Amino acid sequence: MEKFKVGIAGLGVVGSGVVRNVRSQADLLASRSGCAFDITTIAVKDPSKSRDLDTTGIQIITDPLQIARDPEIQIVVELMGGTGLARELVCESLRNGKAVVTANKALLAECGEELLALAASSRKPLCFEASVAGGIPILKALREGLIANRILSLHGIINGTCNYILSQIAQTGASYADSLAEAQKLGFAEADPTLDVEGYDAMHKTIVLAALAYGFWIPQNLVRVEGISRLQNEDFSYAKMLGYTIKLLGTIRSHDDGAVEAHVSPTFIPRSHVLASVGGSFNALSVRGDVVGDTLYYGRGAGSNPTASAVISDMVEAALALSGGVALRPCATHSLYAKVRPFDETSSAYYTRLSVLDQPGTLAKISAVFAEHNIGISSVFQPKEHPGDFVSLILLSDRALERDYRGAIATIERLPVVSGSAAAVRVEEFES
Amino acid sequence: MEKFKVGIAGLGVVGSGVVRNVRSQADLLASRSGCAFDITTIAVKDPSKSRDLDTTGIQIITDPLQIARDPEIQIVVELMGGTGLARELVCESLRNGKAVVTANKALLAECGEELLALAASSRKPLCFEASVAGGIPILKALREGLIANRILSLHGIINGTCNYILSQIAQTGASYADSLAEAQKLGFAEADPTLDVEGYDAMHKTIVLAALAYGFWIPQNLVRVEGISRLQNEDFSYAKMLGYTIKLLGTIRSHDDGAVEAHVSPTFIPRSHVLASVGGSFNALSVRGDVVGDTLYYGRGAGSNPTASAVISDMVEAALALSGGVALRPCATHSLYAKVRPFDETSSAYYTRLSVLDQPGTLAKISAVFAEHNIGISSVFQPKEHPGDFVSLILLSDRALERDYRGAIATIERLPVVSGSAAAVRVEEFES
Numbered sequence: 092m093e094k095f096k097v098g099i100a101g102l103g104v105v106g107s108g109v110v111r112n113v114r115s116q117a118d119l120l121a122s123r124s125g126c127a128f129d130i131t132t133i134a135v136k137d138p139s140k141s142r143d144l145d146t147t148g149i150q151i152i153t154d155p156l157q158i159a160r161d162p163e164i165q166i167v168v169e170l171m172g173g174t175g176l177a178r179e180l181v182c183e184s185l186r187n188g189k190a191v192v193t194a195n196k197a198l199l200a201e202c203g204e205e206l207l208a209l210a211a212s213s214r215k216p217l218c219f220e221a222s223v224a225g226g227i228p229i230l231k232a233l234r235e236g237l238i239a240n241r242i243l244s245l246h247g248i249i250n251g252t253c254n255y256i257l258s259q260i261a262q263t264g265a266s267y268a269d270s271l272a273e274a275q276k277l278g279f280a281e282a283d284p285t286l287d288v289e290g291y292d293a294m295h296k297t298i299v300l301a302a303l304a305y306g307f308w309i310p311q312n313l314v315r316v317e318g319i320s321r322l323q324n325e326d327f328s329y330a331k332m333l334g335y336t337i338k339l340l341g342t343i344r345s346h347d348d349g350a351v352e353a354h355v356s357p358t359f360i361p362r363s364h365v366l367a368s369v370g371g372s373f374n375a376l377s378v379r380g381d382v383v384g385d386t387l388y389y390g391r392g393a394g395s396n397p398t399a400s401a402v403i404s405d406m407v408e409a410a411l412a413l414s415g416g417v418a419l420r421p422c423a424t425h426s427l428y429a430k431v432r433p434f435d436e437t438s439s440a441y442y443t444r445l446s447v448l449d450q451p452g453t454l455a456k457i458s459a460v461f462a463e464h465n466i467g468i469s470s471v472f473q474p475k476e477h478p479g480d481f482v483s484l485i486l487l488s489d490r491a492l493e494r495d496y497r498g499a500i501a502t503i504e505r506l507p508v509v510s511g512s513a514a515a516v517r518v519e520e521f522e523s
Numbered sequence: 524m525e526k527f528k529v530g531i532a533g534l535g536v537v538g539s540g541v542v543r544n545v546r547s548q549a550d551l552l553a554s555r556s557g558c559a560f561d562i563t564t565i566a567v568k569d570p571s572k573s574r575d576l577d578t579t580g581i582q583i584i585t586d587p588l589q590i591a592r593d594p595e596i597q598i599v600v601e602l603m604g605g606t607g608l609a610r611e612l613v614c615e616s617l618r619n620g621k622a623v624v625t626a627n628k629a630l631l632a633e634c635g636e637e638l639l640a641l642a643a644s645s646r647k648p649l650c651f652e653a654s655v656a657g658g659i660p661i662l663k664a665l666r667e668g669l670i671a672n673r674i675l676s677l678h679g680i681i682n683g684t685c686n687y688i689l690s691q692i693a694q695t696g697a698s699y700a701d702s703l704a705e706a707q708k709l710g711f712a713e714a715d716p717t718l719d720v721e722g723y724d725a726m727h728k729t730i731v732l733a734a735l736a737y738g739f740w741i742p743q744n745l746v747r748v749e750g751i752s753r754l755q756n757e758d759f760s761y762a763k764m765l766g767y768t769i770k771l772l773g774t775i776r777s778h779d780d781g782a783v784e785a786h787v788s789p790t791f792i793p794r795s796h797v798l799a800s801v802g803g804s805f806n807a808l809s810v811r812g813d814v815v816g817d818t819l820y821y822g823r824g825a826g827s828n829p830t831a832s833a834v835i836s837d838m839v840e841a842a843l844a845l846s847g848g849v850a851l852r853p854c855a856t857h858s859l860y861a862k863v864r865p866f867d868e869t870s871s872a873y874y875t876r877l878s879v880l881d882q883p884g885t886l887a888k889i890s891a892v893f894a895e896h897n898i899g900i901s902s903v904f905q906p907k908e909h910p911g912d913f914v915s916l917i918l919l920s921d922r923a924l925e926r927d928y929r930g931a932i933a934t935i936e937r938l939p940v941v942s943g944s945a946a947a948v949r950v951e952e953f954e955s
Contacts, residue, residue, distance in 0.1 A: 119672075226812075238835070382544050383822060386822035400814040403814075407671075426554075
């Protein structure tokens, strides 16, 4: 039995889960991996805060960098969040020859390339399974299980807050504001939900997924992000009528020319697709490999225990690497891809909702604009509404370039028969 | 770049897929793992057989044991099937210091303990990701991703042939015989389908899954197996009416006393559960860990490319282990569990269909028998049928011991108001 001394920075929901489960699963971890973990030190912001956790025998400190400098500690677990002090902690720990485990997607999205290079030059493991989709071992699947596959596409429901809110709206017809408030009450959303609902958290995770799938770190400013706060309730109803459900997807896709697209977008997906049945705060990722075909991974993407499950599996990974048994393959950087396709040049089918004058010729004018932009229309649908001058018109387009579609919409919004702005949502059919 | 010489035994559907994809993905494998594979030798039964595969530069032989004895070969890939010669090949290869990759679940179910012990004493890797659920990296998930979890239960759709047939019957109302014939025509079923439709293939895989989850190899005679050939079409209709669908599940579950249950059973599952939406020849496994909660893995469980995807990921695993980088952790044997709960002492809810006399008092007599055996009835349903002396009666029971349920059914079948045998299928509600 090999024993590893561990220091943890951050004792919030995840940190407490790690401490609790490292203890309760000690016999299991020993039996399966031959490793034992001794959590010697935990850095917290406020040591006086009362916690529902027995920390007897653990040194509680306030400066996380002390962990990086403690010669006794072999594995540093970074669960502080943020990109300032957390970056310092990770870098200094690696430089001091420690293995690092982190759940910090924001840090990876910003400094992944630098941190992985540092880990490689230090010949120490940097593990980050917990940074994406909590307890679902998706990074391991991409990196190892699917190593023989070019990843053609990946569509991920990777933000539990958004999925909870979207599921609530779709199921109960509640408003966005009420669903968000409900999510906050249940602990699925933060007091300031911006990072989640505007898609930035999903963007960070999308960048990590792309790094595993394509061997390079996409700069954050090249990932187009749209959140869920501007979706309207009526679009959920129309989605349902048309056989779809709306999910916030992190999407990555490779193209024949080696370019990679990456974006976070609310997306109509067919109700018959497995992703559509992923409700509440669950996460799921649909991965298409060129050899394996379609695979899917589902589970809890957040929360104390699910995230701790991933952190602890990384601690074992780190321990085995330190004891010389496991190769350092956190994320192979290579140049098989390394080019980002601008969002404008990606293509999709689109759902469009317009408010239009209820008079003959309206559809002809709108169709003409789509045709001028080389966009086919696969279906048109006019919901029965209270009569009035303006009524809703729903269109589903064929696959088109984002640039062409946006051009068409801009022109259509200027038509005299159209009032206000169009509602536009991508549609993913998952064709093979 | 490290180059590994590989010998393959068996050049059927999977073997050809491995050869093809090792070539086409060479740059990817090199970039991601730093490994290159040189397939030097392939053993086949009939070298004169014409194959749609370029084998230029590969030595084609007929005696697989020659591969085990070739001092040049470092990795042996066993894709012959069977438990005789295949066992010899695996054992001799390990004894001669080679890494072994196999997709042979029958071999593992029969000799897993022996083979893994031999691999451990030889300090060489024995990898078998492809033996269960084809391209889905489920063994890696159980062994590594979920290492911090006691596996509370696992329910797997792990036989594509059965799932194809069951999906066909449920969707089209076709007979079992016609659905089987269709599966055979499409290549989803063998000419002799017994191994698949009677559940033995799923049993082999269930044993492998249990070994990973619980650290010991359950003897085959302790795994109760029921196939799909005796299901009646009307039970699919009633399943649907009641909100269920019928799947063949490999089930493993741990109990508080450390006992493990393992069986293969046709099972009613709620149509709202993600497993219910797994159609056609796809596989999926729902895994409940005590830390991570519910997770699910989905993909193609068979076929040339999906299985090759898993075989090749194992070849990389083996290569990294040979080059000293990866710990040998094929399947930790331990004694945290190691006791099998007899099938009679497992519990389930049950669907029962009886043919009964259409007269007052019939239900009272039947209910009385269930009550005597301590079995609650959660619902009773009498489908509208052509009137006659005997009509169908459908009952759903609460969770009960298999022994009690079987006792009740035996008594009920002897009641004068009941004609013929009962149809009985387990019901899994996936309660948390």
